[in-house]
Amino acid sequence: MTRQTYALFNFSHLRANYQQAKALADGLAYAVVKANAYGHGMLECAKALADADGFAVSCVDEAVQLRAAGVRQPVLVLQGAYSATEWQLAAQHQLEMVLHHSSQLDTWAQAKLGTAVSVFLKINSGMNRVGFTLDEVDEVLAKLQHQPLLSLKCVMTHFATADDAQSAAFEQQLSYMASRSWPAPFCLSNSAALYRVRTAAGKPLRDAISRPGIILYGASPLEEKSATELSLKPVMTLCSEVISLHGMHQGERIGYAGTWQAKRETRVAVVAIGYGDGYPRQAPNGTPVLIDGVECPLIGRVSMDMITVDVTDHPQVHIGSKVELWGEQLLAERVAQHCHTISYELFCRVTSRVQRVIKKH
Ligand SMILES: *Cc1c(COP(=O)(O)O)cnc(C)c1O
Numbered sequence: 001m002t003r004q005t006y007a008l009f010n011f012s013h014l015r016a017n018y019q020q021a022k023a024l025a026d027g028l029a030y031a032v033v034k035a036n037a038y039g040h041g042m043l044e045c046a047k048a049l050a051d052a053d054g055f056a057v058s059c060v061d062e063a064v065q066l067r068a069a070g071v072r073q074p075v076l077v078l079q080g081a082y083s084a085t086e087w088q089l090a091a092q093h094q095l096e097m098v099l100h101h102s103s104q105l106d107t108w109a110q111a112k113l114g115t116a117v118s119v120f121l122k123i124n125s126g127m128n129r130v131g132f133t134l135d136e137v138d139e140v141l142a143k144l145q146h147q148p149l150l151s152l153k154c155v156m157t158h159f160a161t162a163d164d165a166q167s168a169a170f171e172q173q174l175s176y177m178a179s180r181s182w183p184a185p186f187c188l189s190n191s192a193a194l195y196r197v198r199t200a201a202g203k204p205l206r207d208a209i210s211r212p213g214i215i216l217y218g219a220s221p222l223e224e225k226s227a228t229e230l231s232l233k234p235v236m237t238l239c240s241e242v243i244s245l246h247g248m249h250q251g252e253r254i255g256y257a258g259t260w261q262a263k264r265e266t267r268v269a270v271v272a273i274g275y276g277d278g279y280p281r282q283a284p285n286g287t288p289v290l291i292d293g294v295e296c297p298l299i300g301r302v303s304m305d306m307i308t309v310d311v312t313d314h315p316q317v318h319i320g321s322k323v324e325l326w327g328e329q330l331l332a333e334r335v336a337q338h339c340h341t342i343s344y345e346l347f348c349r350v351t352s353r354v355q356r357v358i359k360k361h
Contacts, residue, residue: 004241005273006355011048013233021212024194028053032213039347043069060086067093087111098122100130118153125176127160154187162192174200191221219343237327244270255300269311271323276304278350280339287338290324
């Protein structure tokens with residue numbers, strides 16, 4: 001590799017973050033590695049988390065990739081199966097399957113499986129995306145009871161607002177789950193919920209299995225606390241270098257559409273990264289960029305292959321200066337805030353042009 005732009009991955013941080021998740025969890029913790037482990041490399045992350053209780057992915061294709069790579073722990077498919085073929089793969093690879101819609105029971109019947117599959121029954125407790133409501137669930141539970149080849153392992157739900165301490169919707173979702181008895185233990189918490197008090201009418205709701213995702217990668221799931229405050233350690237550091245420097249006179253404009261105008265004599269550093277690498281094009285003027293350890297403001301539009309940064313106050317910056325776009329020293333969630341998005345999306349958007357480097361210890 002010769003290009004100066006790369007993503008550095010520190011998997012000892014991944015392991016430390018998983019241990020933190022385990023300490024917060026009531027029971028087992030399945031590491032959520034969907035979407036290529038939030039852009040961190042699904043197979044490498046699974047390998048680094050060899051001691052994880054299990055893994056969760058979005059779709060059957062991701063789960064089959066884990067099995068093909070030799071992963072032996074439980075693998076939960078968060079969206080379950082959408083065809084008879086997917087149910088067959090689930091049986092063949094012993095995947096654990098979310099059941100969130102009755103149409104999935106129809107495709108299961110079509111698959112005519114000879115072996116049992118474990119299912120997580122998903123309840124819509126208020127997020128209104130997928131899952132059965134309490135009105136619908138008795139019928140499904142009755143079907144499962146008469147069907148030994150579908151073995152109910154957990155009752156599951158997903159929280160819409162666990163990241164926001166001010167929201168009452170989180171407690172409402174907990175009450176909804178606690179308002180009846182269930183024939184299987186719970187699988188409730190995402191990362192944010194692990195930091196919340198999980199009770200309904202004063203009684204704790206215990207997770208047999210929780211599903212931490214973003215905290216494994218070292219970013220905060222909470223609006224009011226940073227990754228540093230939660231002692232989470234960033235796994236991905238997105239790096240580049242200064243490739244050019246020049247001066248601009250007061251009144252001159254920079255980049256496409258000239259969205260930034262120099263108010264003074266300005267020294268500009270050009271960095272070899274752009275939206276072609278997954279750096280967000282919507283990053284506005286003032287988004288922090290770390291150059292040789294100092295935060296400098298982004299100026300002008302993000303291009304496909306370059307960004308421009310105001311380094312007027314930092315004369316030590318030179319061609320070849322090291323740049324961190326986000327990572328161990330500049331938290332992704334801070335960059336995300338400037339871009340009106342979340343760290344999850346920044347991580348997932350890093351493109352295949354970016355070289356991946358595994359940090360050695
Ligand atoms: C992605 C996902 C998670 C993990 O969420 P984080 O906020 O990253 O912890 C948990 N459960 C379900 C159903 C998910 O889709």
